[in-house]
Amino acid sequence: MLTHRPAEERDLATICRFPQSEDELFFMFPKASYPLTPEQLRDAIAQRSDATVVELDGEAVAFADCYRREPGGPLFIGNAIVSPAARGRGVGRYLIETMIELAFSRHGAAEVHVSCFNGNAAGLLLYARLGFRPYAEEERQDRSGNRVALIHMQRIRIKERESR
Template identity: 45%
Template sequence: MPPSSSFDHRAATADDLSEIVTFAQNAEELFFCYPKADWPLSVGQLAATMAERRDSTVALLNGRVAGFANFYQWQYGDYCALGNLMIAPWARGQGVAHYLVTAMEQLAREHYHAKRMQVSCFNANSAGLLLYPKLGYSPSGIVERRDRQHQRVALIQFDKAL
């Protein structure tokens, strides 16, 4: 990441949604971060999923919304499962995902007293598969899923002690 980069994060708001829905550049990218969504991602779809999830958070890079994530599962005192991790195309490769995952780990500890974080990544998502081990996540399982074309895909599950 450039030395002049400034990172911050805050709770996502309704005003952020129109920006966040532009992060996935195609149907495959959307499937990686939100498998149940229909392409193209709409504000309505994202608002509905935010209502069902917890701690929807945006990462800011130099004051601009650059990433989004939330928890799709949370078990107080045990674990949180990270979901909907999306990075703006203009911000990729600048450390936003690393920053945002670390921020979400802190939220998991603070809000849920989580002892571990779980993440899942589809086999074709090489960026995610390379990111999570760098952040200390270890593979913990592989589950068969179906993509939008009903083809078999592998969902690789990762776990990290907090």
């Protein structure tokens, strides 16, 4: 059974083990250095809101948080990642649906945004299935200096569906 709760200090070491490679960490948290450390994660959480952990049978298996690029601007879901052991089991969907609900109910957001690198096919497909649509691309560089595209996506709140 999946549940969610605010992230706690005791979760940080567990979350830091989720990214299995430098690429996975880049998709999750591009500014971090591999391997992810509790200090890096703690600093990111301190600058964001709604740090959330998903639990499967009482074990932390996913994490995400929210941020705004500018005061009063759209709310973004960021730093989303699922434990390798829990992938392919609906945990990512539950995580993102939970974060969408937080954005709409707690923050009164009219829309929610995500940004996803072009190499993260699983993330792009998940976001599309959950109703996110691309609206912009931004050229970036990966850790090796290769050109990559950061695809910005948004989901507009549909009053009837989102106000349950």
